[in-house]
Amino acid sequence: MKLSGAEIVWECLLREGVDLVFGYPGGAILPIYDALTRYPQIRHVLPRHEQGGTHMAEGYARATGKVGVMLATSGPGATNLVTGLANAMMDSSPLVAITGQVPLPAIGTDAFQETDVTGCTLPVTKHSYLVTRTEDIAYSIREAFYIARTGRPGPVLVDIPKDVQNRVIEFHYPEGELRLPGYNVPGKAHPKEIEAALDLIHSAKRPLILAGHGVLMSGAMEEIRNFAEITQTPVALTLLGKGSFPENHPLCVGMMGMHGTAAANQAIQQADLLLAFGMRFDDRVTGNLKTYSPDSKKIHVEIDPSEINKNVKVDVGICGDLKMVVRQLLPKLQTGQHQEWIGQIRDWEEDTSERDILLQLAAHPDGKLWAAQVIAELFRCTEGKALTVSDVGQHQMLEAQYYPHTRPHSLLTSGGLGTMGFGMPAAIGAKLGRPEEEVWAIVGDGGFQMTLTELGTAMQENVGIHIAIINNSYLGMVRQWQEFFYEERYQSTPLKNPDFVKLAEAYDIPARRVSTKEEIEEAVAWARSIDGPTLIEFVVVQNDIVYPMVPAGADLHAMIRRPKPSESPDFENNPTAI
Amino acid sequence: MKHTLICLVENKPGVLNRVVSMFRRRNFNMDSLTVGRTHNPDISRITIVMEGEAGDGKKVVMTLYKLIDVIEVQDVTNIPTINRDLALVKVRTPDAYARNAVTDLCYERGAHLVDIGPEVTIVELAGAEESVESFVDALHQFEIVEMVRTGRVSMGRGIRTMEQRDYKSTRFPTYTPSMNGGSAEHDDE
Incomplete structure (x- = not known):
């Protein structure tokens, strides 16, 4: 079969099972776009900016488990991909980016x-690949997909010069093994590693599982749950590990780290065994490495060998596929009882709930709308069943605290890179990948404005996402740092915002503004009744703080916490100004 | 401490860049780097000497393995190896006295005179770094005009070899020598 390089691209994508791509055309990728007219079975979604397109592809990939595909032209089109690729790299999301390049003879001439x-x-x-021969396109794309989705997943870029796209060759799809x-894709653990891990597991008195993104990516949710239940080991979650273990499970102690639950952080510090499953001891979850979980033995199961002993020195490091490794452990586990340890964690949890802002507000309503209330109401009104996509900042941490997730892949957020502007486009990608889901993009007013052009995409493709803007007219998380660590000098954090409701209406997207707690339920019901994108702006209190907080680089147990009512002399007059 | 790493990589464009770039972005400090083909034309061999703490060797090995084009890496710092460094030194030898002195020195140290001209002489020494070092020191009695060193290459003693899997570049079997072969259908823009 005689095909052009451009047609070969689509033939290969079809064979990888691709039926939806995101992309932005331009000079150097026009042959591929022209060839797309002959492949009507592939849906193409046009973002308004290539960065938004990569976030959509990532949202799609993380919601479906498939590889997300993004196309862009050469030069500025391709450089606009960098943030999205970096985000996918940090969060290990499988993406394939295909970029057009100037023709081979022009490469290196500043064309x-x-x-x-x-x-x-x-x-x-x-x-990444720079494909210099039409014959190599099929191999490169096959390898790109394989590399993107296997091992520790990640983004792969295939750069194809225009003349390579245009050349016509006799095409045979390369079958057979790559x-x-x-x-090498890691798989099972060595039996000796299993034995070493079992020894530590069975002698532990205060064990704790740290469940990360790897649990979701290897599909080990059942296995981790069985492990936890058999050994009666409590489970703490990383931000990206949310959904890997049901948060309503009695053994779940919630999120760990900088804005994690105090109980999870205290448990980490006092544990005598940490079972790190598919997580990488990021500085946002460890705090000061020198004082991190000082009395514990550590078992680290991780698919990327370079992560083992990178930040935290471990006693047993197992490089392998988490699901396979835990399956090796399960039949050899002895049932455990750790009542005293779990009781201790319960006490810490109780201490936390006393400090909870919702309880404090319930006892002393102040008539204002607090971001935590918005998230908690969203949780209630959606019965906790939505697929939420959060952006980056205070609202992201509040989502993590007040929207417990019980299903896998029901929270997408930018964890490693902390990319403001990720939320709304990623929600579009997630909804396109899982149209049956109720998708809420929970975004701040700052991050939303970084990629709000994608409202155009939501409109054009009629993607029924619900956008909840938590608007405090501040870059709230930066403001919080300024309040704590820069003596309240709020340099460049206040925002003068547009009228978000009018803005949405300009895109023909129904929108509302909510500024009291009482309006939330009705507004959410209204949004859910609409077939298509909607936007709700929640106008919330400006000087809000996300508690607890471990200052960057501080000891994990040195959390700044919201005082208990009994500890706050001024509480009666001003319950939330803490 | 100094670590010596040997790395087998696919002999493809851009691979060296990937390796070097990893050292830069992970903030590892490279002392020397030598690259060359092996007896298998599809594989290049890289010897890297780096400065770092005791645990850094292992970290670098693991991070290098993340690169898809890296086939095999070994930290040979603590295993018996033959290490060689080659130096070419151009010294000013304006008269017979200087030329004789250089010739004598080379004879003593097992170095070679590789180019003798009216003004300058080029000498070559391949050996362990210490002997190259001391040879260069001795040459300072003359005026050194120019000098180049290759940096260390290493090979495990005895039967120790890099595990070289049965590897042939058959991934792109339609390979033809001409990279730009074939004609574009329409060469617009």
């Missing part, structure tokens, strides 16, 4: 719209 894209993206991709001699 119009020429950028060294494989060079620009080198540190933010798992791998030859990647330098690439």
Whole structure:
């Protein structure tokens, strides 16, 4: 079969099971776009900016477990991918980005719209290809998909010069095994490693599971749950690990880290065994490494060997696929009882709930709308069943605290890179991938405005996401740091915002504004009744603080906490100004 | 301490860049780097000497393995190896006295005179770094005009070899030598 390089691209995508791509056309990728007219079975979604497109592809990938695909042209089109690729790299999301490149003879001449894209993206991709022969397109795309979705997933970029797209060759799809001699996908653990892990597990008195994104990516949710129940080991979650273990489970102690629950952080510090499953001891979850969980033995099961002993020195490091490794452990586990330990954690949890802002507000209503109330009401009104996509900042941490997730893949957020502007486009991608889900994009007023152009995409494709803007007219998280660590000098954090409701209406997206707690239920019901995108702006209190907080680099147990009512002399007059 | 790493990589464009870039972005300090083909034309061998703490060798090995084109990495710091460094030194030898002195020194140290001209002489020494170092010191009695060193290459003693899997570049079997072969259908823009 004679095909052009451009047609070969689509043939290969079809064989990878792709039926939806995101992309933005331009000069150097026009042959691929022209060929798309002959592949009507593939849906193409046009973002308004390539960065938004990569976030959509990532949202799609993380919601469906498939590889997300993003196309862009050379030069500025491709450089606009960098943030999205970096985000996918940090959060290990499988993406394949296909970029057009200037024709081969023009490469290296500073041609119009020429950028060294494989060079620009080198540190933010798992791998990349500059395809110099039409014959190599099929191999490169096959390898790209394989590399993107296996092992520790990540973004792979394939850069294809325009003349390579245009050339027509006799095409045979390369079947058979890929030859990647330098690439191995870890699987099972060595029996000796299993034995070593079991020894530690069975002698532990205060064990704790740290469940991360890897649990979701290897699909080990059942296995972790069985492990926890058999050994009666409490489970703490990373931000991206939310959904890997039901948060309403009695053994769940909630999120760990900088804004994690005090109980989870205290449990980490006092544990005598940490079972780190598919997580990477990011500085946001460890705090000061020197004082991190000082009395514990540590078992680390992780698919990326370079993560083992990178930040935290561990006693048993197992490089493997989490699901396979836990399956090796399960039949050899002895049932455990850790009543005293679990009782201790319960006490810490109780101490936390006394400090909870919702309880304090319930006891002393102040008539204002607090961000935590919005999230808690969203949880109540959606019965906790929504797929939420949060952006980055205070609202993200409040979502993590007040919207408990019980289903896998029901929270998408930018964890490692902390990319403001991720939320709304990622929600579009998630909804396109799982149209049956109720998708809520929970975003701050700052982050929303970084990618709000994608309202155009939601309108054009009629993507029924619900956008909840938590608007405090501040870059709230930065403001919080300024309040704590920069003596309340609020430099460049106040925002003068547009009328978000009018803005949405300009895009023909129904919108409302809510500024009291009482209006929330009705507004959410209204949004849910609409088939298509909606937007609700929640106008919330400005000087809000996310508690608890472990200051960057501080000891994990040194949390700044919201005082208990009994500890706050001024509480009667001003319950929330803490 | 100094670590010596040997790395087998696919002999493809851009691979060296990936390796070096990893050292830069992970903030590892490279002392020397040598690259060359092996007896298998599809594989290049890289020897890297780096400065770092005791645990850094292992970290670098693990991080290098993340690169798809890296086939095999070994930290040979603590295993018996033959290490060689080659130096070419151009010294000013304006008269017979200087030329004779250089010739004598080379004879003593097992170095070679590789180019003798009216003004300058080029000498070559391949050896362990210490002997190259001390040879260069001795040459300072003359005026050194120019000098180049390759940096260390290492090979495990005895039967120790890099595990070289049965590897042939058959991934792109339609490979033809001409990279830009074939004609574009329409070469617009």
